[in-house]
Amino acid sequence: MIEGLITFPSGQTKWPRKLENLLRQQGLQGNSYRLAVGDIKDLITVTKAEQPRSIKLSDDLPPHILPYFHQTRSKYGENSFIWFGPTPRLIITDPQLMKEILTKPEIFHKPLPDPIGETVAGGLLFLEDEKWANHRKIINPAFHMEKLKNMVSAIRLSCSNMIDKWEDLISSSSDEESGEIDVWSYLGDLSGDMISRTAFGSSHEEGRRIFELQREQVKLVLELIQFTFIPGWRYVPTKANKRMKAISKEIQSLLRGIINQREKAMERGETIGDDLLSTLMESNLKEIEEHGNKNVGMSIEDVIEECKLFYFAGSETTSILLVWTMVMLSKHQEWQVRAREEVLQVFGKNEPTFDGLNRLKIVTMIIHEVLRLYTPAPIIARAPIKTVKLGNITTLPVGVGLVLLIGLLHHDPEIWGEDVNEFKPERFSEGISKATKNQFSYIPFSAGPRICIGQQFAMIEAKMALAMILQRFSFELSSSYLHAPFPILTLRPQYGATLLLRKH
Numbered sequence: 001m002i003e004g005l006i007t008f009p010s011g012q013t014k015w016p017r018k019l020e021n022l023l024r025q026q027g028l029q030g031n032s033y034r035l036a037v038g039d040i041k042d043l044i045t046v047t048k049a050e051q052p053r054s055i056k057l058s059d060d061l062p063p064h065i066l067p068y069f070h071q072t073r074s075k076y077g078e079n080s081f082i083w084f085g086p087t088p089r090l091i092i093t094d095p096q097l098m099k100e101i102l103t104k105p106e107i108f109h110k111p112l113p114d115p116i117g118e119t120v121a122g123g124l125l126f127l128e129d130e131k132w133a134n135h136r137k138i139i140n141p142a143f144h145m146e147k148l149k150n151m152v153s154a155i156r157l158s159c160s161n162m163i164d165k166w167e168d169l170i171s172s173s174s175d176e177e178s179g180e181i182d183v184w185s186y187l188g189d190l191s192g193d194m195i196s197r198t199a200f201g202s203s204h205e206e207g208r209r210i211f212e213l214q215r216e217q218v219k220l221v222l223e224l225i226q227f228t229f230i231p232g233w234r235y236v237p238t239k240a241n242k243r244m245k246a247i248s249k250e251i252q253s254l255l256r257g258i259i260n261q262r263e264k265a266m267e268r269g270e271t272i273g274d275d276l277l278s279t280l281m282e283s284n285l286k287e288i289e290e291h292g293n294k295n296v297g298m299s300i301e302d303v304i305e306e307c308k309l310f311y312f313a314g315s316e317t318t319s320i321l322l323v324w325t326m327v328m329l330s331k332h333q334e335w336q337v338r339a340r341e342e343v344l345q346v347f348g349k350n351e352p353t354f355d356g357l358n359r360l361k362i363v364t365m366i367i368h369e370v371l372r373l374y375t376p377a378p379i380i381a382r383a384p385i386k387t388v389k390l391g392n393i394t395t396l397p398v399g400v401g402l403v404l405l406i407g408l409l410h411h412d413p414e415i416w417g418e419d420v421n422e423f424k425p426e427r428f429s430e431g432i433s434k435a436t437k438n439q440f441s442y443i444p445f446s447a448g449p450r451i452c453i454g455q456q457f458a459m460i461e462a463k464m465a466l467a468m469i470l471q472r473f474s475f476e477l478s479s480s481y482l483h484a485p486f487p488i489l490t491l492r493p494q495y496g497a498t499l500l501l502r503k504h
């Protein structure tokens with residue numbers, strides 16, 4: 001999803017009509033190519049018509065959240081394609097094909113980031129080949145369990161601050177026991193606060209400012225992306241363009257300041273803490289020393305990009321997971337009760353610990369089921385860098401994009417059964433491999449070598465937040481709640497999530 005919207009495919013050397021013939025000869029179907037725009041106009045019309053709608057909680061999600069892809073597939077069948085301007089993109093929903101694509105990152109690259117998209121996210125997410133492998137190796141230690149364990153107290157503090165705010169709001173309500181709160185905005189701030197504290201430790205105040213700026217930048221990018229078809233638009237000195245430039249500058253300067261401070265402390269031989277940034281910088285230094293060559297490590301610019309990415313890839317996804325979990329537990333009170341009983345059995349009213357979080361079986365099942373039904377990143381994109389075979393497609397040339405619809409895969413009744421739209425955490429009672437019958441059919445964090453680096457980190461954040469919320473409140477949907485999930489980069493609740501919270 002992330003790059004699906006903010007990237008353009010590259011390396012297309014064949015004319016669209018030639019590509020179209022090649023695909024049709026191999027049994028693939030889609031609309032005929034329309035000059036320059038392809039299917040984009042239709043896609044925008046269908047999306048704009050569907051987006052504002054709210055749906056029932058029991059409704060089938062794909063026709064609503066991925067309407068144009070869903071319609072194309074219904075019209076042309078499993079092997080279909082869509083024209084993104086002059087580029088055909090195959091719709092991939094088959095687990096075997098997904099496996100083939102995701103386990104060969106050396107052949108199936110990410111489409112190149114759009115220059116506008118680059119202002120909010122670069123780094124690991126878009127690197128390829130040796131540079132990607134080198135950065136991933138350097139960043140990996142920051143996400144090792146031992147390091148994550150040390151971040152638990154920072155995560156707990158962020159959660160506790162949010163919960164205190166909810167308690168204050170409720171205390172000022174008429175009955176002092178319950179109150180309606182739009183939890184979505186608080187969960188957004190929570191994930192930003194968790195990343196600020198865990199990534200930057202003592203510099204988390206500057207981190208929070210970076211988060212706010214990044215959030216504003218994403219909003220501006222989403223507005224600007226509508227004009228990408230006007231050549232050179234981003235260079236026109238509009239108010240929005242000027243603001244984006246100023247934000248980029250401020251983020252760069254804040255991050256440079258934090259990184260310089262750490263570098264100086266490292267030179268003085270001081271311990272620089274256990275946060276993500278420190279671990280990354282220590283790992284970088286080790287890599288440089290091992291090879292005796294500065295060029296093998298990351299430059300300051302590289303480190304800045306990776307820090308920006310922590311916010312982009314790691315904050316909204318986590319708040320999306322939390323908000324849909326709270327909505328599902330509001331609707332399915334029996335699971336809320338079971339989850340709370342488990343949390344109270346493991347922690348009582350005490351602060352949750354890292355070891356205790358690992359013992360939460362019911363809570364983990366619930367999170368897995370929410371990630372299936374409300375996959376935070378329902379689309380990812382790839383493109384082959386050379387002509388290859390893919391499943392039954394004997395010739396997949398450069399210039400054809402691939403959209404991997406994880407959101408559809410997770411809603412396929414042939415894989416998940418006729419009750420696919422139902423919230424049934426018991427599917428995961430014996431783990432993921434049993435739930436999927438060992439198929440490649442559950443990939444909320446993607447899969448293969450480029451699987452989400454923050455997967456464990458996100459699970460710890462989500463479990464901690466849920467455990468602490470369940471300890472202090474029970475909750476249900478407000479009568480004003482509108483169910484309107486829609487992928488705007490990630491699968492957001494468009495009209496927020498107003499819940500009725502009751503103190504325990």
Ligand code: HEM
Pocket residue numbers: 001003124125126136309310313314315317318321376377380381444445446449450451452453454455457458
């Ligand atoms: C519920 C939470 C999350 C979900 C569902 C999620 C999902 C994903 C997915 C689907 C990808 C693959 C994107 C692609 O290949 O195109 C990805 C990659 C990535 N994620 Fe996450 N993510 C989550 C949380 C996080 C967190 C907390 C962080 C970091 C703090 C993070 C950092 C990254 C990075 C750096 C990559 C790129 C990895 C690479 O290409 O080597 N994510 N994530």
